[in-house]
Amino acid sequence: MKGAVLHSPRDVRFEERDAPKISAPTDAGIRISATCVCGLDLWSYRGISAVEQPMPMGHEYCGIVEDVGSAVSSIKPGQFVIGSFFASDNTCSHCQAGYQTSCQHREFVGGAQAPMLRVPLADGTLVSTPDVPPDDLIPSLLSVSDVFGTGWFAADAANVKPGMTVAVVGDGAVGLLGVLAAKQKGVERIIAMSRHEARQKLAREFGATDIVTERGDEGVARIKELTRGVGADAVLECVGTQEAMLQAIGSTRPGGYVRYVGVPHGVKLDGEPLFFAHVHLHGGPAPVRRFLPELIDLVWNKKVNPGKVFDLTLPLDKVAEGYRAMDERRAIKALLRP
Numbered sequence: 052m053k054g055a056v057l058h059s060p061r062d063v064r065f066e067e068r069d070a071p072k073i074s075a076p077t078d079a080g081i082r083i084s085a086t087c088v089c090g091l092d093l094w095s096y097r098g099i100s101a102v103e104q105p106m107p108m109g110h111e112y113c114g115i116v117e118d119v120g121s122a123v124s125s126i127k128p129g130q131f132v133i134g135s136f137f138a139s140d141n142t143c144s145h146c147q148a149g150y151q152t153s154c155q156h157r158e159f160v161g162g163a164q165a166p167m168l169r170v171p172l173a174d175g176t177l178v179s180t181p182d183v184p185p186d187d188l189i190p191s192l193l194s195v196s197d198v199f200g201t202g203w204f205a206a207d208a209a210n211v212k213p214g215m216t217v218a219v220v221g222d223g224a225v226g227l228l229g230v231l232a233a234k235q236k237g238v239e240r241i242i243a244m245s246r247h248e249a250r251q252k253l254a255r256e257f258g259a260t261d262i263v264t265e266r267g268d269e270g271v272a273r274i275k276e277l278t279r280g281v282g283a284d285a286v287l288e289c290v291g292t293q294e295a296m297l298q299a300i301g302s303t304r305p306g307g308y309v310r311y312v313g314v315p316h317g318v319k320l321d322g323e324p325l326f327f328a329h330v331h332l333h334g335g336p337a338p339v340r341r342f343l344p345e346l347i348d349l350v351w352n353k354k355v356n357p358g359k360v361f362d363l364t365l366p367l368d369k370v371a372e373g374y375r376a377m378d379e380r381r382a383i384k385a386l387l388r389p
């Protein structure tokens with residue numbers, strides 16, 4: 052089979068790879084219906100995260116189960132399933148606490164930009180849809196696998212609710228879906244920080260009421276201005292840079308919540324200003340598995356359309372163009388169909 056492999060910065064090739072096989076009795080093999088390029092993939096693509104050897108790419112997936120190992124009982128061939136980027140048993144104490152991405156038996160699921168994928172711990176990791184979905188639901192169902200689940204985690208962990216003012220740092224797919232999550236949870240005032248016109252438009256469609264184009268200290272000042280000098284009750288940091296993190300902490304009111312879901316790259320926090328900021332800090336790799344049943348249900352019943360973040364659809368063999376378009380910010384997120 053052919054799949055996407057990153058050889059060195061900006062060199063993604065669609066090339067022959069070994070087809071995955073069931074190697075543990077708890078594995079499932081799925082035929083990918085759709086996959087996509089993640090903001091996280093761009094860190095390696097841009098050479099900011101080291102590429103030490105050719106890397107099979109992709110960790111967002113949905114598709115039809117082809118085969119299962121002998122110990123798999125709840126997942127069956129023929130089902131349409133969605134899973135998270137970390138496989139989890141969904142039974143250990145971390146999973147039971149709702150932190151499946153810290154599962155004591157977790158395994159990263161990589162190589163999803165391909166026609167076939169091996170998913171470990173299938174019973175714990177995968178959730179099936181009520182039926183095989185119509186084609187128009189596939190983008191939204193795919194988004195549940197990572198970006199929507201991650202935006203949802205940011206909002207959920209900040210305990211957002213009606214009456215709160217929520218600000219979102221980052222206008223990538225996760226930030227935009229953080230806006231959608233806050234809106235779904237009843238928040239009326241949502242401030243999206245973006246300087247990109249198409250993304251501002253989608254943020255408004257998803258529920259943003261205010262747009263802030265300033266960044267850094269100016270961005271913080273603007274949020275303060277919009278909140279009568281108080282700051283936002285919750286800020287969702289969906290980037291992972293030093294500037295974004297400081298902007299998030301600075302924009303949050305004393306007692307408020309900073310939720311960070313962008314993988315940090317070079318973020319360093321000074322203890323003293325953090326001490327005096329008086330904010331709740333919580334973040335990490337989103338335990339998407341916790342939210343899968345709820346989010347699949349929202350999509351299945353057409354209450355939300357998170358698939359709108361995919362503004363570019365390509366056949367899988369054009370995967371390199373998907374990376375280029377996202378790198379150059381010509382596309383918010385590229386969906387790939389085998």
Ligand SMILES: [Zn+2]
Binds near residue numbers: 140141145154155157
């Ligand atoms: Zn676990």
